[in-house]
Amino acid sequence: MTTDVTIVVATRDRREQLLDLLPRHTGPVIVVDNGSADGTPAAVARAFPEVRVVALGRNAGAGAARNVGVALADTPFVAFADDDSYWAPGALDRAAALLRRHPRTGLLTGEVRVGPQGRRDPVSAAQARAPLGTAPGAPGPSVLGFLACAVVLRRAAYEQVGGFAERLGTYGEEALLAMDLAAAGWQLAYVPELVAHHLPAPTGRDPRARHRVEARNRVLTAALRRPAAVVRAVVADAWRDPAGRAGVYDAARELRWVLRHRRRLPAGVEAALTVLARGDAVPGGVSPTAPSLAG
Template sequence: MSDVTIVVATKDREGDLRRSLRHHTVPVVVVDNASADGTAQVAADAGARLVRLPRNLGAAARNVGVEHVTTRYVAFADDDSWWGPGALDHAAKVLDAHPRTALLAARVLVGKEERMDPVSGGMARSPLGRPEGLPGRAILGFLACSIVVRRDAFLGVGGFSELLHFGGEEELLALDLAAAGWGQAYLPELVIHHHPAKGGRDHQWRRRREVRNRLLTAWLRRPLSALAQEAAVSLRTPDGRRGMADAVRVLPSVLRARRPVPRAVARDRARLDGY
């Protein structure tokens, strides 16, 4: 019996979900972000457990999925991605052997060409090195669809933020895990396959949302000097300026939620800025 469960958050992507679910080899929980298509039937046909939400929670839907999981470890996948053979069994063994590690990030191979995602390349060259007791190179960022987490650690820091919805939601979780003393590592021997659709995605909206979420994350957890740097970078492009305006509109609701990370974590994060 596997000690890993896969959680997939999805919305109105029944075609992608049908293709990806057939590749999963461990139990799957599908969290439906209020879809209006045939997502529920696709999940049922694949034998996955379905959790239907009354509204779209974005990335925080994954938290609901994790709450329905009973295994010690949880792997995330998107509706257009799936884990390579043996990856999750290996991840469970690594986490068993490294009790202070909460998160393992995999190498992401994109499309039929299996091109390595640039984020994976960045993690492979992380300047944070490999601290003692960590099974791989230390990281403070990742792609959400490419991680295996220790369930209790994930829930202990609150999981993904509903405030950030989707688009760059990973950094806040990474900072919160690090602040709680948990290790996070990149393991290139873990592989996940990502087959995104070639059309139908609003890349401009995505860039704007990522700027918004970087700024909000900086306000919530990073030194004010880092927030100023992020703001200066955002002003350089139209999408960046729109993202900043989006963040400013939300800021009054999170003014009292600021909780800066410990200095050591802030220093590690600062090392990534010029990388």
């Protein structure tokens, strides 16, 4: 059983799937419930008395739920799982060993295998191509993004940057955290041997509503950290369809919040994001935290 990694599971209205998957978690587990109407907190508490259950009583969003879970964890490392995912046996022990061996690494993201067939998620396939190369002393290729269900973090790094921005809620909230960790000097690395299984339900959330929130969060993330030209490009891309346009209007309502929290990224992180946006592969690698680029 993994003792150095706490697994934080954010959930909402997926009681049966969560109950099916909780036995697959090895290590201490904290379940944070986002206002489920299906009796999830009580059901988990009855079936798994060793699991700590926190009922928020409202849908605060996945990022806020994870922040609550991390604040309650007392292990040096934290792994995230969704109510439809679990880590492969041995993955978290291996992640803890790598984080102990690589003190400058703040986040490890593993390979996501989707469905019963275990096909590799496209995000993992893109990370495996390693367009940013591998930073000196890192346990794997550098990344500047991740799927939340497939990360293990150093708790001190997470707390240093304030965790997820709760204003972003759910969907696309990972991008800002990745930027902030890199801006703070932490390495983020892809390690494919750390496998996370994702078993999405056949019928998920409302796809149009999800697209609207994703567009909103892309615009907000760009406005919080990126140059004006990038913000304009993100807005133009979102504007192509009605749900995206609605997301842009939603983001515009947050202008005062953005102005209070806007800060530009170090030059090295911005350069790495530009490489990723162009789809370039850099033979020598671009380290988002390299002093020569950080400015």
